[in-house]
Structure formats: structure tokens, C-alpha cells
Amino acid sequence: MTRSGVTLAATVVASASQVSQTVEEEAVILELDQGTYYGLDPVGTRVWSLIQEPCTVADVCDAIVAEYDVARERCEADVVGLLEQLAAKNLIEVQP
Numbered sequence: 001m002t003r004s005g006v007t008l009a010a011t012v013v014a015s016a017s018q019v020s021q022t023v024e025e026e027a028v029i030l031e032l033d034q035g036t037y038y039g040l041d042p043v044g045t046r047v048w049s050l051i052q053e054p055c056t057v058a059d060v061c062d063a064i065v066a067e068y069d070v071a072r073e074r075c076e077a078d079v080v081g082l083l084e085q086l087a088a089k090n091l092i093e094v095q096p
Contacts, residue, residue: 004087004094006057006080011095013054018091020048029091038089043068044082051092057083 006012014020020029027045029038040048046067050060060083061075068075086092 004084005096006083006087006094007096008056008058008061008076008080009096010057011054012051012057012060012083012087012092014048014051015091015093022049031089031091033090036089038091047079047082051083054095 027040
């Protein structure tokens with residue numbers, strides 16, 4: 001398990017303390033408590049769209065592997081890494 005609790009079995013969802021908008025295939029996210037903006041590339045934006053409703057990290061990886069030409073192991077590492085960063089910025093909630 002990681003410090004943020006992001007594992008393949010964890011359930012993740014976008015935090016209520018943010019607002020986001022997609023602009024030209026990239027997500028722009030405003031964290032409301034700190035007033036800080038963040039941006040995601042197109043693949044990150046797809047991950048972001050998947051976690052607007054609670055789902056497991058494994059489900060997110062299933063969707064990304066199905067939609068992009070990426071090995072499962074690489075996908076898992078990249079998705080967990082992204083979600084750890086989002087959790088550290090309070091942009092997502094992680095439930096074991």
C-alpha cells in the first residue's frame with residue numbers, strides 16, 4: 001500500500017472540493033480550498049473523467065488498457081502514480 005492508500009483495489013472519486021472543465025481534450029481543475037489550478041494531459045483527462053463517479057483503480061486501468069496501446073503493468077504504475085499525485089493535492093478521495 002502507498003502512503004495515500006492508492007492501490008488497485010482502492011475506490012477513488014473526484015473530491016467535492018474541486019471544480020473542473022475539459023478544454024481542448026485537457027482537464028483544468030481548480031482546488032477550491034487553496035485556489036490552485038491544475039491541468040491534465042489527454043490521458044490524464046480520461047482518467048479524470050472515469051473517476052467522476054466512485055470506481056476502483058483496477059476499473060480505471062481496465063478502461064485505459066482497452067482504449068490505449070499500453071501494457072497493463074505500465075498502465076497500473078502510471079495510473080497509481082497519477083492518482084497518488086491527485087490525492088496529495090486533495091483533488092480525489094481514496095477509500096481502501
